Amino acid sequence: xxxxxxxxxxxxxxxxxxxxxxxxxxxxxxxxxxxxxxxxxxxxxxxxxxxxxxxxxxxxxxxxxxxxxxxxxxxxxxxxxxxxxxxxxxxxxxxxxxxxxxxxxxxxxxxxxxxxxxxxxxxxxxxxxxxxxxxxxxxxxxxxxxxxxxxxxxxxxxxxxxxxxxxxxxxxxxxxxxxxxxxxxxxxxxxxxxxxxxxxxxxxxxxxxxxxxxxxxxxxxxxxxxxxxxxxxxxxxxxxxxxxxxxxxxxxxxxxxxxxxxxxxxxxxxxxxxxxxxxxxxxxxxxxxxxxxxxxxxxxxxxxxxxxxxxxxxxxxxxxxxxxxxxxxxxxxxxxxxxxxxxxxxxxxxxxxxxxxxxxxxxxxxxxxxxxxxxxxxxxxxxxxxxxxxxxxxx
Ligand code: PMT
Numbered sequence: 001x002x003x004x005x006x007x008x009x010x011x012x013x014x015x016x017x018x019x020x021x022x023x024x025x026x027x028x029x030x031x032x033x034x035x036x037x038x039x040x041x042x043x044x045x046x047x048x049x050x051x052x053x054x055x056x057x058x059x060x061x062x063x064x065x066x067x068x069x070x071x072x073x074x075x076x077x078x079x080x081x082x083x084x085x086x087x088x089x090x091x092x093x094x095x096x097x098x099x100x101x102x103x104x105x106x107x108x109x110x111x112x113x114x115x116x117x118x119x120x121x122x123x124x125x126x127x128x129x130x131x132x133x134x135x136x137x138x139x140x141x142x143x144x145x146x147x148x149x150x151x152x153x154x155x156x157x158x159x160x161x162x163x164x165x166x167x168x169x170x171x172x173x174x175x176x177x178x179x180x181x182x183x184x185x186x187x188x189x190x191x192x193x194x195x196x197x198x199x200x201x202x203x204x205x206x207x208x209x210x211x212x213x214x215x216x217x218x219x220x221x222x223x224x225x226x227x228x229x230x231x232x233x234x235x236x237x238x239x240x241x242x243x244x245x246x247x248x249x250x251x252x253x254x255x256x257x258x259x260x261x262x263x264x265x266x267x268x269x270x271x272x273x274x275x276x277x278x279x280x281x282x283x284x285x286x287x288x289x290x291x292x293x294x295x296x297x298x299x300x301x302x303x304x305x306x307x308x309x310x311x312x313x314x315x316x317x318x319x320x321x322x323x324x325x326x327x328x329x330x331x332x333x334x335x336x337x338x339x340x341x342x343x344x345x346x347x348x349x350x351x352x353x354x355x356x357x358x359x360x361x362x363x364x365x366x367x368x369x370x371x372x373x374x375x376x377x378x379x380x381x382x383x384x385x386x387x388x389x390x391x392x393x394x395x
Pocket of ligand 1 (some may be wrong): 350
């Protein structure tokens with residue numbers, strides 16, 4: 001659990017997607033947010049307030065005349081305590097009300113009385129979303145500086161397929177997190193490599209390693225949170241791309257190098273997190289190698305070093321390397337930094353880092369060593385991005 005002291009007022013309006021807001025509440029509470037749920041009457045037809053009360057650990061409000069607030073002004077008290085209001089799901093009717101400043105129930109009244117940011121996650125059928133009147137209302141909300149999250153595209157409860165469904169709880173959670181992070185990389189372009197590479201032996205077999213991609217993906221997400229445009233060149237992993245990231249899937253180190261070189265022209269920062277295979281198979285077979293009793297020799301040939309190649313480009317971006325060692329961490333890592341001529345290197349122990357959810361690293365730069373104690377990769381990633389932004393700002 002992170003130490004997050006933000007309060008989100010989660011407004012739930014009438015839509016089937018209200019059931020997804022139960023999961024969203026759980027994700028926010030788990031990350032340390034205080035979640036204050038306010039529901040419209042229509043929302044309570046879909047999911048009962050007791051569900052949200054149990055998940056948020058807070059009383060749920062539905063009624064403007066609720067006697068539990070001593071001064072009789074729940075719309076003022078509730079909006080005053082919130083760092084942000086998120087309406088999810090936001091029905092077409094609620095968008096209409098918001099865009100016209102309506103104040104005829106608790107949720108619409110507290111939205112009009114707020115002095116904090118408002119985020120809305122529309123959820124409706126395709127035709128309702130595309131309806132010109134609805135689009136006019138959405139445009140008005142945008143003009144008023146209200147953040148419209150989504151909607152997503154896909155299968156809908158009514159059986160149609162298209163735009164209009166609410167974003168998934170994990171996506172909304174990511175967007176809320178992004179919203180609260182400082183933006184020191186605003187306007188910067190970042191290219192990140194992540195995961196393992198896969199060096200084919202024949203049509204079905206290959207050499208790879210146990211990098212999960214978690215560290216690289218966490219850094220991609222932290223860079224997005226910090227306001228950057230991010231391209232993630234990823235070897236094979238089981239992870240979903242963070243929202244807003246341009247992911248390019250690759251297999252071998254050669255593919256990874258080509259993809260990186262195509263993207264690097266306009267990049268300000270390059271972060272090499274991938275566990276790139278040092279060797280590729282030289283005598284690779286087009287077809288599946290047949291089993292036989294004879295010995296089989298696989299010849300290996302060195303792969304290009306992607307990080308060193310990028311660092312030696314004439315207009316090289318700010319380069320960050322990783323060093324995964326199983327012993328003599330600082331000595332080997334420092335040698336790597338000097339050999340590859342990069343300003344910042346992140347040293348970690350293979351046994352701590354590979355595949356794990358946590359990591360423990362030492363940042364090495366010209367100023368010396370900066371240890372980041374064991375923490376979830378998400379937190380290590382945020383601290384690394386903060387360090388990179390500070391180094392860039394002082395260049
Ligand atoms: O993916 P996870 O399970 O979350 O694990 C994270 C990690 C352990 C893979 C990650 O934290 C890490 O340490 N990545 C670098 C692993 C590595 O291969 O280090 P290296 O010492 O071999 O390479 C040094 C640097 O050069 C790295 O930035 C690497 O991306 C880069 N490199 C290496 C070889 C090569 N041919 N091209 C490269 O660009």
